[in-house]
Amino acid sequence: MATPLTRTLAVVLKGYPRLSETFVAQEFLGLERRGLTLRLYSLRRPYDPTTHPVHQEIAAPVTYLPEYLHQEPGRVLRAWWRVRRRPGYGAVWRTWLRDLRRDPTRNRVRRWGQALVLAAEMAPDVDWVYVHFLHTPGSVGRYAARLLRLPLSISAHARDIWTIPDWEKAEKLADARWVATCTASGAAHLDGLAPGKVTLLYHGLDLDRFPSPAPLPTSDRDGTDPSAPVRLLAVGRAVPKKGFDLLLRALAALPGGVHWHLTHIGGGKETRTLKALAADLGLADRVDWRGARDQGEVLAAYRMADLFVLPCRIDADGDRDGLPNVLMEAQSQGLACLSTRLSGIPELIVDGETGVLVEPADVPALTAALARLIADPTARARLGAAGHDRVRAAFDHRTGLDRLAALFREPAA
Known part of the structure; x- marks a missing residue:
């Protein structure tokens, strides 16, 4: 029988709660159910208007660190006064100063101030610092863990792996007890910087929250009937890496006699730009922009769609992206998926068997794939059923959570 977990984690993350990071909330709830106590420390306050049901089930309290140091100068000064005489403070300050010389930005200064507050205000029962995302939270958590002489572990994902320099990644990995990441491509890259430190852990999906529809959905819509257009669905933040501008251009290139309607769910800074592009392409009346929605509404949208x-x-x-959870969510509902050969996506979708993949940024290939799948409801049903079976067989979130919990059973000393 496994040893019960009594460890208390200080979990450092960039923002909480966030609608776009259901995998993070899913993990927190799973760790709590496996006996861990969590204290959440967020660098930013939430900006989403709603939350998912899973957020209400998490018991961990949340402390918001100063998002900008000038907004709470007294808090930062008090934190510095409390930690400045700690053993090793000078060594950690010199580490930050070396980082600042290589990255002379206000953001680097802010990370130091946030780390001071984190170290000064951390709950006394914490015996492990656990960071979600390698970039900004990784810096804050690293400095604080060293100030308090606590073990550090990191969960790395996508943007945080690929948009910071190798020197920064390598030094953070060197300080970490272990690092978990969610794609084989990300794990290979990080392992090259810190051999033996990296564990591949798929987030997986909480299948209890995404029960199989019975029976799996079928549709005879094939794009030939203007009164019954094929229902396309895209879920994700309106940011460049999602490629929604490419999707609009690919849809605009379809023949005029192909009838479809696109629903987009998600917030994001590019929403206004995408709406303008849709209008310029003559697609404004064929796209429904729903904005951010909670998990229940997203699940209903999967079940109404013909193609994701x-x-x-x-x-x-x-x-x-690493391995977008929305692809697993869509496939869990038997919905055929069209995506690209990027990062961890081919680890989930086998092209032609459990979905369709095209090369990233290849608009003609995307248009051709859309045309084929819109016109062929039988192929969509076959791909959707195969994707459904693969997600349920290989991407149950409990597997990764059990392995993650086991990592925290290591001695903290």
Whole structure:
């Protein structure tokens, strides 16, 4: 029998709660149910208007660190006064100063101030610092863990792996007890910087929250009837790496006699730009922009759709998706998926068997794939059923959570 967990984690993350990070909330609830006590420390306050039901089930209290140091200067000064005489403070300050010389930005200064507050205000029962995302939270958690002489572990994902320099990644990995990441491509990259430190852990999906529809959905819509257009669905933040502008261009290139309607769910800074692009392409009346929605509404949308499309790509700054949870969610409902050969997506979708993949940023290929799948409801049903079976067989979130909990059973000393 496994040893019961009594460990208390200080969990450092960039923002909480966030609608776009259901996998994070799912993990927190799973760790609590496995006996861990969590204290959440967020660098930013929430900006989403609603939350998912899972957020209400998490018992962990949340402390919000100063988002900008000038907003709470007294809090930062008090924190510095409390930690400045701690053993090793000078060594950690010199580490931050070396980082600042290589990255002379206000953001780097802010990370130091947030780390001071985190170290000063951390709950006394904490015996492990656990960071979600390698970039900004990784810096704050690393400095604080060293100030308090606590073990550090990191969960790395996508943007945080690919948009910070190798020197920063390597030094954070060197300080961590272990690092978990959610795609084989990300794990291979990080393992090259810190051999033996990295564990591949798929987030998986809480299948109890995404029960199989009975029976699996079928549709005879094939794009030939203007009164029954094929229902396309895209879920994700309106940011460049999701490729929604490419999707609009691919849809605009379809023949005029192909009838479809697209629903987009998700917030994001590019929403206004995407709406303008849809209007310029003559698609405004064929796209429904629903904004951010909670998990129940998203689940209902999966069950109403005929085809899920997520044309991920690499952004100009190197940012990219890892293995988007929305693809697992869509497949759990028997919905055929069209995406791209990027990062961990081929680890989930086998092209031609459990979905369809095209090359990132290849608009003609995306248009051709859309045309084929819109016209062929039989193929959509076959792909959707196969994707459903694969998710339920290989991506149950409990497997990854059990392995993650086991990592925290290691001695903290």
